[in-house]
Amino acid sequence: MIILDPLQPLCALDLNVPENGQFVCSRLAALAASTGASVIVSHHFAKREASTPEQAREAIRGTGGLVDGVRSVYALWNPKEDQAKAICKALGEPFERGRVVMGGVVKANGRANLRVTTFLRDSRGLLVDRSDAVIRARQTDVDLLPDLKAAIARAAAEGKPYTKTGGNGVYERRHELPEAFHAIGKHRLAEWVGTLLDREELVMAMVDGSKLVKWLDVPDGPMASGEAAFVTGHLKRANAGQQNQP
Structure with a gap:
């Protein structure tokens, strides 16, 4: 596995230009093909809110060619504060800004789990999947x-x-x-x-x-x-x- 984190500092290109996005994706594909490794890159959102997978996809910084040129994209986004507070309350956890994070596949070339996952940040800063607990807590x-x-x-x-x-x-x-x-x-x-x-x-x-x-x-x-x-x-x-x- 090869992880490039984040993508932008490695590219001396304007990633808002479609041709540049396509070129970067082709180089990543060539790297995967020549090494036989899975290549994962992290990239940032633009400064806009996202509350659904569709909005998260649109919020990915740069040209849409970056999303179109890779096999799969997984996005992480912060829910609105009232939603985050409701999730923390349902789980019996104290609310802190940035503690609740939503995640989901926003693009895939093949079959994928499209369920939105609810993560809760633990004391170590790691994101822990609490989706099942949230579903149970929402039972009436x-x-x-x-x-x-x-x-x-x-x-x-x-x-x-x-x-x-x-x-x-x-x-x-x-x-x-x-x-x-x-x-x-x-x-x-x-x-x-x-x-x-x-x-x-x-x-x-x-x-x-x-x-x-x-x-x-x-x-x-x-x-x-x-x-x-x-x-x-x-x-x-x-x-x-x-x-x-x-």
């Missing part, structure tokens, strides 16, 4: 509340009940919940539990030896009926909560 309360209620009821029946918050809270133990909940933010999960409590689909119960009403259960569950039986050890779960033998 109506979609996920029944599954959350069922998971809480199952945990109580298995002797490892949840609390709304704290060390046994649904967020702290979210990886025991079905996978759809793993990327849901702390405040959103707490709101969903509050909604189920307001609907009286869940209750908070007190058990022997406790001075706090905190354990979550369905109204007819063992915690709610005073028949709590806590289980020690680690209870494995598979396929969104189905119980295996310990």
Whole structure:
């Protein structure tokens, strides 16, 4: 693999001229052919906003011949601030300018994955694909509340009940919940539990030896009926909560 980063300083040419763009692309193709290597070049956007792959393609600096003369183009662009804030909120992550980046194939000579990818910049500055987490986070309360209620009821029946918050809270133990909940933010999960409590689909119960009403259960569950039986050890779960033998 040969990477030229960025392209402009390597070209003593005006890349706004179509003939120059075609010449540069032909030289890159010749380099790939003579070496047998994949040749990747990075290039900048013009100073304009882009919020779709089509706009990102148009924003690539220079003549359109640069895009037309290569086999594939992948673009990265910053979403609008309100969209970036909504993504961070859905993921339960703090918003920072430039933290959310969108990416996608904007030109391909063959078959390609045309899905727009949502990246989140981590503490090292690396872009991490969080697309699946964003899709799960956008599922509505109506979609996920029944599954959350069922998971809480199952945990109580298995002797490892949840609390709304704290060390046994649904967020702290979210990886025991079905996978759809793993990327849901702390405040959103707490709101969903509050909604189920307001609907009286869940209750908070007190058990022997406790001075706090905190354990979550369905109204007819063992915690709610005073028949709590806590289980020690680690209870494995598979396929969104189905119980295996310990």
